[in-house]
Amino acid sequence: MLPFLRTEVARLKAYQPHPPIAEPYDQLDTNESPVDLPEDVKATLAQHYQQTIAANRYPDGGHGALKQAIAAYVSEAGARATADNISVGNGSDELIRSLLIATALNNGAILVASPTFSMYGILAQTLGIPVIDIGRTDDFCINLDVAQTALQENAIRVVFMVHPNSPTANALSQDEIEWLRQLPSDVLVVIDEAYFEFSQQTLVADSLSRSNWVVLRTFSKAFRLAAHRVGYAVAQPGLTAALEKVRLPYNLPSFSQAAALAALNHRSALLTEVDIMMQERQTMATWLEQQSALVPWPSTANFIYCRLSTKGLAQLGLDQAEGLHHVFSHLRQQGTLIRSTGGGLRISLGTPQENQRTRTNIQTILG
Numbered sequence: 472m473l474p475f476l477r478t479e480v481a482r483l484k485a486y487q488p489h490p491p492i493a494e495p496y497d498q499l500d501t502n503e504s505p506v507d508l509p510e511d512v513k514a515t516l517a518q519h520y521q522q523t524i525a526a527n528r529y530p531d532g533g534h535g536a537l538k539q540a541i542a543a544y545v546s547e548a549g550a551r552a553t554a555d556n557i558s559v560g561n562g563s564d565e566l567i568r569s570l571l572i573a574t575a576l577n578n579g580a581i582l583v584a585s586p587t588f589s590m591y592g593i594l595a596q597t598l599g600i601p602v603i604d605i606g607r608t609d610d611f612c613i614n615l616d617v618a619q620t621a622l623q624e625n626a627i628r629v630v631f632m633v634h635p636n637s638p639t640a641n642a643l644s645q646d647e648i649e650w651l652r653q654l655p656s657d658v659l660v661v662i663d664e665a666y667f668e669f670s671q672q673t674l675v676a677d678s679l680s681r682s683n684w685v686v687l688r689t690f691s692k693a694f695r696l697a698a699h700r701v702g703y704a705v706a707q708p709g710l711t712a713a714l715e716k717v718r719l720p721y722n723l724p725s726f727s728q729a730a731a732l733a734a735l736n737h738r739s740a741l742l743t744e745v746d747i748m749m750q751e752r753q754t755m756a757t758w759l760e761q762q763s764a765l766v767p768w769p770s771t772a773n774f775i776y777c778r779l780s781t782k783g784l785a786q787l788g789l790d791q792a793e794g795l796h797h798v799f800s801h802l803r804q805q806g807t808l809i810r811s812t813g814g815g816l817r818i819s820l821g822t823p824q825e826n827q828r829t830r831t832n833i834q835t836i837l838g
């Protein structure tokens with residue numbers, strides 16, 4: 472170990488990004504959109520780059536035009552937001568780190584409920600912030616008694632919830648939402664709505680009316696901009712101002728800001744893909760339910776989570792962990808990349824053709 476490194480960093484395993492993948496793979500492991508931007512939107516962006524962006528100049532460090540456009544988009548769902556309610560990050564990953572720096576660094580712990588998005592824990596660890604993980608019940612809900620006890624016994628500064636959760640695809644229940652609403656004002660509630668466009672369920676009204684709530688969203692999923700790394704936070708101005716203080720000055724390149732603006736300007740065309748994905752989700756869910764070797768859970772997102780059934784395990788002669796590894800690695804050999812995480816398999820929905828190939832490949836493995 473390098474003697475000048477912090478122990479937490481030396482011990483940490485680096486996040487393993489999506490490996491570079493050769494063409495024949497179906498990439499169903501990161502919940503991206505399976506469809507690229509339409510040609511005309513790409514052409515508009517290319518033209519914008521040539522005619523408007525000065526490569527020698529720093530980007531707009533205040534994200535003025537983008538914040539206004541995001542506020543208008545957020546307001547379409549009912550609650551009225553202005554640019555002051557928005558902070559923009561280099562992916563919502565950056566906003567998660569900014570929130571941690573602004574709240575729990577040297578100041579307390581965070582609460583998560585696994586299986587959930589791993590970056591909350593990973594980023595907290597890089598900052599030396601303790602992570603209290605309360606787990607989930609068999610149907611992936613939060614045990615509210617366990618959550619309440621964790622809150623009483625630890626100096627929790629932030630509670631992270633995904634709505635709908637990844638990898639399990641369930642939205643927060645009304646009881647869970649009510650529990651979050653009664654948390655004291657010195658605990659920040661982070662609602663990560665990375666999959667909002669698929670679930671159409673939002674708690675933005677809470678983030679605008681409560682000083683200790685923030686909603687995170689991303690352009691990496693339904694808006695098809697994973698390559699551009701744009702995420703945003705919606706909160707009261709007191710919190711967005713704090714996020715502006717801790718971020719890097721020019722955190723979002725000019726081209727990414729232009730891409731997010733173009734995506735918002737073309738949103739009705741881009742989001743038509745969501746309807747196709749939802750039909751695909753129905754087809755995939757029905758098919759998975761018919762497979763006696765698998766137990767899928769209902770999904771409100773663009774992915775489906777499943778485990779092997781007792782019958783499936785008996786058929787393979789393996790325990791759950793071995794069985795999941797078997798299915799994951801055989802699917803990979805056949806050209807379908809999914810995610811094995813949290814004791815289950817998370818299958819992102821792809822194009823109709825990719826989804827059909829996935830079903831065929833699963834059938835080959837499980838009969």
Ligand SMILES: Cc1ncc(COP(=O)(O)O)c(C=O)c1O
Nearest residue numbers: 562563564588637665689691702
């Ligand atoms: C729940 C959740 N939040 C945040 C992110 C990261 O989004 P971004 O690409 O904006 O950093 C992801 C990515 O998979 C996610 O699943």
